[in-house]
Amino acid sequence: MAANRPDLPSPGFDMVAFARISGSVMTYDWGKLGSSSAVARLASATPPFKPDESKPYAELWMGTHPNAPAVLVESGAALKDVLTPANLSPELHSHYAGDLPFLFKVLSIRKALSIQAHPDKALAKRLFEKSPHLYKDPNHKPEMALALTPFEAFIGFRPLAEIANHLSKYPEFARVVGADVAAAFCAQASLIGASPAPEDVASNKKALRTLFEALMTQEPGVIARELDALVARVAGSTDVLDKLVVRLNSQFPQDVGCFCAMLLNFVTLKPGEAIFLAANEPHAYLSGDCVECMATSDNVVRSGLTPKFKDVETLVSMLTYNYGPADAQVLRGDPWKGLAHSRLYDPPIAEFSVVKIEIGRGDANHVEHNPAIKGPSIAIVTEGSGSISVGANKQAAPAGSIFFIGAGEPATFELGGDAANFVVYRAFCEL
Numbered sequence: 001m002a003a004n005r006p007d008l009p010s011p012g013f014d015m016v017a018f019a020r021i022s023g024s025v026m027t028y029d030w031g032k033l034g035s036s037s038a039v040a041r042l043a044s045a046t047p048p049f050k051p052d053e054s055k056p057y058a059e060l061w062m063g064t065h066p067n068a069p070a071v072l073v074e075s076g077a078a079l080k081d082v083l084t085p086a087n088l089s090p091e092l093h094s095h096y097a098g099d100l101p102f103l104f105k106v107l108s109i110r111k112a113l114s115i116q117a118h119p120d121k122a123l124a125k126r127l128f129e130k131s132p133h134l135y136k137d138p139n140h141k142p143e144m145a146l147a148l149t150p151f152e153a154f155i156g157f158r159p160l161a162e163i164a165n166h167l168s169k170y171p172e173f174a175r176v177v178g179a180d181v182a183a184a185f186c187a188q189a190s191l192i193g194a195s196p197a198p199e200d201v202a203s204n205k206k207a208l209r210t211l212f213e214a215l216m217t218q219e220p221g222v223i224a225r226e227l228d229a230l231v232a233r234v235a236g237s238t239d240v241l242d243k244l245v246v247r248l249n250s251q252f253p254q255d256v257g258c259f260c261a262m263l264l265n266f267v268t269l270k271p272g273e274a275i276f277l278a279a280n281e282p283h284a285y286l287s288g289d290c291v292e293c294m295a296t297s298d299n300v301v302r303s304g305l306t307p308k309f310k311d312v313e314t315l316v317s318m319l320t321y322n323y324g325p326a327d328a329q330v331l332r333g334d335p336w337k338g339l340a341h342s343r344l345y346d347p348p349i350a351e352f353s354v355v356k357i358e359i360g361r362g363d364a365n366h367v368e369h370n371p372a373i374k375g376p377s378i379a380i381v382t383e384g385s386g387s388i389s390v391g392a393n394k395q396a397a398p399a400g401s402i403f404f405i406g407a408g409e410p411a412t413f414e415l416g417g418d419a420a421n422f423v424v425y426r427a428f429c430e431l
Contacts, residue, residue: 020403023061025060032058034057039060056110057108062103072404083098089375089431095431102352109290113286114300124140124299135298141300143292144276144352148290150288154283155283156281156283156323157208159323160208176214185210185211206321212321216256220254230245241261245259251305252304255306256303265326273331274330276347280318341358341365341413342368342370350429352427356426357422357425358421360420367413371410377405377428378428380400380401380402381401384420384421385422397424
């Protein structure tokens with residue numbers, strides 16, 4: 001029958017090229033409370049949602065993930081049910097089994113998320129086969145976070161010289177990893193030249209792994225004793241790192257993850273800056289609001305700042321132990337297709353890219369024409385208001401409104417008449 005043909009839309013639906021959709025709000029403990037949360041403020045654009053000022057609003061999901069699928073505002077149909085080869089593109093529809101390959105989110109963080117990493121595809125497959133109760137699927141989970149407000153995070157290991165300095169500055173840290181490990185690491189760090197040879201890089205990574213493993217496998221009683229001593233010693237300090245350790249300990253008392261502040265790069269992103277979190281790299285989100293895009297997966301390997309299961313053995317073995325300064329890992333977007341108001345954030349993976357469209361009242365031109373993209377996209381308005389047009393279909397786009405735009409559809413973004421600005425983040429995939 002025609003209804004079963006894979007090249008036709010699902011029964012009962014016309015082909016959807018452009019539609020406003022409704023996301024799903026997630027209330028995790030670490031989310032910001034009430035209307036202080038960007039998640040709650042943006043979700044309020046779609047009735048009947050109204051924030052409860054006592055609830056933590058952590059995430060707004062925009063996609064087809066079965067745990068929180070988006071729906072079309074007008075019809076109530078699940079977004080996944082109206083995806084076809086036409087609005088996904090035949091290539092993407094075939095490659096990703098008729099589904100979106102990414103999940104788009106807004107996050108509002110009051111309390112630090114766990115020290116974690118995400119497995120690559122090969123490791124994800126092994127973990128899923130071995131422990132499906134812990135690792136729910138065989139896919140990788142690369143992520144990109146784009147700051148909406150000042151956004152704090154850990155990302156990757158610091159330069160080894162910085163870590164060696166912290167072993168000296170924080171004797172509690174040195175005692176936790178042990179005198180021999182600390183001394184061996186500092187000796188290795190002192191040998192680093194401006195352009196180390198490949199064999200030297202391998203030795204550096206080996207020393208870093210030994211140090212990290214010594215920290216992660218230390219007895220909880222030792223961690224608790226030394227962390228209590230450290231917090232008592234630096235209480236009242238104005239040093240950025242001292243204050244961070246004290247804050248993390250207030251959220252997760254006596255947790256080994258607090259010592260990761262000495263090992264991992266600490267960044268504060270400005271709005272419009274981003275970080276890409278590749279497979280097998282340690283990271284943690286600490287505070288702030290961001291837009292996040294990821295491959296569709298739930299695989300997380302945790303080791304600190306969490307009451308959840310810590311798979312320390314897997315985390316220690318999976319990391320790349322790449323190291324270096326934080327600034328090299330901060331993305332600021334690149335001009336996209338010669339457009340005046342659009343910047344592209346394009347990580348080195350196939351599942352997603354993100355375009356930020358920003359039009360201000362003081363700009364000479366208040367309209368941005370995005371050419372057709374060869375795959376589907378989801379767009380959310382994060383500031384101001386305006387309109388989005390696809391073909392003859394023009395829809396009002398206030399802050400918080402979310403839209404699905406089908407493959408091959410040019411889209412026009414126009415600043416609203418009374419708005420000071422119009423900021424849209426648009427996640428897409430094209431093969």
